[in-house]
Amino acid sequence: xxxxxxxxxxxxxxxxxxxxxxxxxxxxxxxxxxxxxxxxxxxxxxxxxxxxxxxxxxxxxxxxxxxxxxxxxxxxxxxxxxxxxxxxxxxxxxxxxxxxxxxxxxxxxxxxxxxxxxxxxxxxxxxxxxxxxxxxxxxxxxxxxxxxxxxxxxxxxxxxxxxxxxxxxxxxxxxxxxxxxxxxxxxxxxxxxxxxxxxxxxxxxxxxxxxxxxxxxxxxxx
Amino acid sequence: xxxxxxxxxxxxxxxxxxxxxxxxxxxxxxxxxxxxxxxxxxxxxxxxxxxxxxxxxxxxxxxxxxxxxxxxxxxxxxxxxxxxxxxxxxxxxxxxxxxxxxxxxxxxxxxxxxxxxxxxxxxxxxxxxxxxxxxxxxxxxxxxxxxxxxxxxxxxxxxxxxxxxxxxxxxxxxxxxxxxxxxxxxxxxxxxxxxxxxxxxxxxxxxxxxxxxxxxxxxxxxxxxxxxxxxxxxxxxxxxxxxxxxxxxxxxxxxxxxxxxxxxxxxxxxxxxxxxxxxxxxxxxxxxxxxxxxxxxxxxxxxxxxxxxxxxxxxxxxxxxxxxxxxxxxxxxxxxxxxxxxxxxxxxxxxxxxxxxxxxxxxxxxxxxxxxxxxxxxxxxxxxxxxxxxxxxxxxxxxxxxxxxxxxxxxxxxxxxxxxxxxxxxxxxxxxxxxxxxxxxxxxxxxxxxxxxxxxxxxxxxxxxxxxxxxxxxxxxxxxxxxxxxxxxxxxxxxxxxxxxxxxxxxxxxxxxxxxxxxxxxxxxxxxxxxxxxxxxxxxxxxxxxxxxxxxxxxxxxxxxxxxxxxxxxxxxxxxxxxxxxxxxxxxxxx
Numbered sequence: 117x118x119x120x121x122x123x124x125x126x127x128x129x130x131x132x133x134x135x136x137x138x139x140x141x142x143x144x145x146x147x148x149x150x151x152x153x154x155x156x157x158x159x160x161x162x163x164x165x166x167x168x169x170x171x172x173x174x175x176x177x178x179x180x181x182x183x184x185x186x187x188x189x190x191x192x193x194x195x196x197x198x199x200x201x202x203x204x205x206x207x208x209x210x211x212x213x214x215x216x217x218x219x220x221x222x223x224x225x226x227x228x229x230x231x232x233x234x235x236x237x238x239x240x241x242x243x244x245x246x247x248x249x250x251x252x253x254x255x256x257x258x259x260x261x262x263x264x265x266x267x268x269x270x271x272x273x274x275x276x277x278x279x280x281x282x283x284x285x286x287x288x289x290x291x292x293x294x295x296x297x298x299x300x301x302x303x304x305x306x307x308x309x310x311x312x313x314x315x316x317x318x319x320x321x322x323x324x325x326x327x328x329x330x331x332x333x334x335x336x337x338x
Numbered sequence: 339x340x341x342x343x344x345x346x347x348x349x350x351x352x353x354x355x356x357x358x359x360x361x362x363x364x365x366x367x368x369x370x371x372x373x374x375x376x377x378x379x380x381x382x383x384x385x386x387x388x389x390x391x392x393x394x395x396x397x398x399x400x401x402x403x404x405x406x407x408x409x410x411x412x413x414x415x416x417x418x419x420x421x422x423x424x425x426x427x428x429x430x431x432x433x434x435x436x437x438x439x440x441x442x443x444x445x446x447x448x449x450x451x452x453x454x455x456x457x458x459x460x461x462x463x464x465x466x467x468x469x470x471x472x473x474x475x476x477x478x479x480x481x482x483x484x485x486x487x488x489x490x491x492x493x494x495x496x497x498x499x500x501x502x503x504x505x506x507x508x509x510x511x512x513x514x515x516x517x518x519x520x521x522x523x524x525x526x527x528x529x530x531x532x533x534x535x536x537x538x539x540x541x542x543x544x545x546x547x548x549x550x551x552x553x554x555x556x557x558x559x560x561x562x563x564x565x566x567x568x569x570x571x572x573x574x575x576x577x578x579x580x581x582x583x584x585x586x587x588x589x590x591x592x593x594x595x596x597x598x599x600x601x602x603x604x605x606x607x608x609x610x611x612x613x614x615x616x617x618x619x620x621x622x623x624x625x626x627x628x629x630x631x632x633x634x635x636x637x638x639x640x641x642x643x644x645x646x647x648x649x650x651x652x653x654x655x656x657x658x659x660x661x662x663x664x665x666x667x668x669x670x671x672x673x674x675x676x677x678x679x680x681x682x683x684x685x686x687x688x689x690x691x692x693x694x695x696x697x698x699x700x701x702x703x704x705x706x707x708x709x710x711x712x713x714x715x716x717x718x719x720x721x722x723x724x725x726x727x728x729x730x731x732x733x734x735x736x737x738x739x740x741x742x743x744x745x746x747x748x749x750x751x752x753x754x755x756x757x758x759x760x761x762x763x764x765x766x767x768x769x770x771x772x773x774x775x776x777x778x779x780x781x782x783x784x785x786x787x788x789x790x791x792x793x794x795x796x797x798x799x800x801x802x803x804x805x806x807x808x809x810x811x812x813x814x815x816x817x818x819x820x821x822x823x824x825x826x827x828x829x830x831x832x833x834x835x836x837x838x839x840x841x842x843x844x845x846x847x848x849x850x851x852x853x854x855x856x857x858x859x860x861x862x863x864x865x866x867x868x869x870x871x872x873x874x875x876x877x878x879x880x881x882x883x884x885x886x887x888x889x890x891x892x893x894x895x896x897x898x899x900x901x902x903x904x905x906x907x908x909x910x911x912x913x914x915x916x917x918x919x920x921x922x923x924x925x926x927x928x929x
Contacts, residue, residue: 126607126632127607129635130607130608130632130634133632133634133635133638133643134634134643134647137634137638137639137640137643138640140640141640144664156777240666247638250638251638254634254635254638255635
């Protein structure tokens with residue numbers, strides 16, 4: 117029985133890792149489509165969202181199957197709960213990647229506008245957070261999870277800066293409003309992805325230490 | 339299974355045999371002894387009776403019972419013998435122990451019954467008079483050959499019983515001693531048998547632990563010694579085999595680990611079975627951490643994951659590219675080839691992946707591609723201006739300077755040639771770049787239209803040689819194509835065909851659909867191409883006859899462009915040729 121449970125958990129973990137990899141790929145391509153103004157890549161991401169949704173359903177069903185079949189307790193139960201939540205987070209990240217790609221598709225037709233904030237820096241930060249969050253899930257690495265929580269503050273800072281810049285741009289060129297709104301939207305989505313990555317990290321902390329840290333702000337040295 | 343020591347397996351049976359033997363013998367002995375004893379006593383009693391018989395007969399017949407009683411008591415008391423005299427009706431007339439008056443009639447006693455018939459009777463039973471087991475002998479008393487009474491003598495039987503009890507005690511004590519001795523002997527025997535077995539067990543455990551250096555040495559029975567020898571031989575053989583296997587393994591390990599290509603073996607669940615040093619370096623992981631871990635957890639790269647899943651899912655070799663650290667400065671591109679791993683019994687056990695770091699190669703390739711494009715572009719401008727000036731000069735040359743006109747003509751011709759080459763180079767690099775970035779849009783299109791347009795644009799070139807171009811293509815034939823590019827490819831092939839065909843011949847263009855491809859065939863009736871040139875025909879600047887080619891105005895790039903266009907359609911272009919009969923160029927496009 118225990119052996120079967122371990123096997124099923126292993127399969128579940130692999131599925132989640134695969135889904136993590138796929139979402140990472142989507143986020144990367146979506147941001148790249150904005151940076152390079154690449155409409156084709158943006159469309160690729162928009163069209164491939166079904167795969168992620170499919171994976172989410174599969175993982176959820178697998179979790180429910182394990183819960184019903186083995187009635188896991190303690191650590192196994194926490195892992196299942198964490199996976200259920202992370203699964204949700206990843207699916208949302210997939211959706212956000214599609215949203216960003218839609219902005220990318222729009223911006224690809226307006227190559228004459230310069231993006232007014234450091235989206236490359238923000239994107240690479242967010243991507244590294246997402247990658248790290250899945251890494252810390254794979255290796256159950258609590259210190260890394262705390263590091264991700266700290267990094268979220270940096271992304272928030274970039275996000276605030278983006279709004280300041282947007283105001284400046286709008287004051288100078290009020291007719292760029294459409295373009296500015298799309299860019300802000302992409303930035304907001306990136307920031308949301310960072311939040312989801314933080315959620316995943318917090319779930320990993322819960323999984324390892326059985327302590328819910330979600331709503332307890334921590335002071336990090338930055 | 340419950341196990342017991344050899345001693346406990348031997349001892350109970352030994353004990354059982356011994357004890358049953360003792361019991362049987364002592365029971366038989368006791369029985370014989372008892373019989374003998376009873377016999378003796380009976381004879382003895384009869385003798386005593388016979389001794390007293392005359393005197394008793396006399397007194398009995400005289401009716402002197404008083405005297406009889408006295409004699410009985412006098413004779414009986416010291417000899418511990420009970421003497422009783424009865425008349426022929428069984429009434430007791432005298433007894434050495436009790437008052438005859440108080441005794442019941444003895445006629446029914448078995449010994450009396452016998453005696454009354456005139457025989458000597460005997461019996462062994464419990465006496466209610468004396469409260470113990472007694473032996474009785476009854477002798478008949480005769481008058482004139484008639485039984486007139488019975489003289490009975492009796493002794494207590496308990497002497498015998500005491501003796502036998504005593505004897506049984508001794509036998510019991512003896513049995514105990516024998517049991518202890520048997521236990522001791524069995525223990526020794528069991529030791530003798532089990533000692534070598536225990537030594538062999540220790541030896542076997544030593545072997546199991548991998549220590550083959552010490553052999554098993556035992557002394558004992560032939561069977562045990564030969565078992566030990568057999569085990570020693572087995573171990574020696576095993577040692578050899580293991581060493582051989584170890585050697586082979588380390589050879590293989592050396593070969594694989596010194597390969598420059600990364601080698602990874604994974605099982606069906608994508609767990610790492612083996613990873614060589616090169617693979618660990620390329621994937622930037624620790625070999626020892628990777629061992630046994632799931633490759634998805636170890637590397638965490640979506641490209642690699644997809645590649646491995648594809649390899650595990652398919653039944654044929656797979657090729658692919660994996661980008662590590664994408665978008666970062668240390669981006670690395672690995673070219674991977676995967677194949678399925680099969681066990682000896684043909685069952686699939688996983689996949690083997692060989693990876694090559696092609697980052698530098700691709701980088702150089704990109705540089706080269708950019709270089710060609712840039713150079714061609716840079717050359718275009720000066721050539722155009724040279725051409726322009728030469729063309730301006732030619733009409734200005736005075737008629738008396740024919741050399742000038744001729745030289746300017748040569749300059750113009752060469753400039754045109756140069757321009758053609760640069761144009762072709764640019765075309766080539768554009769196709770290459772676009773197909774590399776997968777930017778060439780392909781859509782289902784009618785083949786016939788493309789072929790007809792290509793033929794039309796070549797029409798002007800056929801007039802001088804009176805060459806006819808025939809087209810045979812089904813109207814409904816379609817394929818995934820990029821019409822302008824395909825037209826250019828067909829154009830280039832037609833151009834060559836026209837150039838090399840004899841005047842007044844026919845160039846045939848045929849297209850047809852087969853099961854797996856759309857085939858376009860362009861055949862000419864030219865001189866043919868020598869076989870040794872065929873493999874390299876589609877390389878850039880490869881020409882068969884330099885002088886001739888130049889005369890014909892070729893750039894040496896036409897066929898290379900054809901090849902690139904067809905490749906960007908995921909198709910193939912091939913050529914067959916027969917000297918003196920002509921050549922056939924075949925384009926195959928996937929359906």
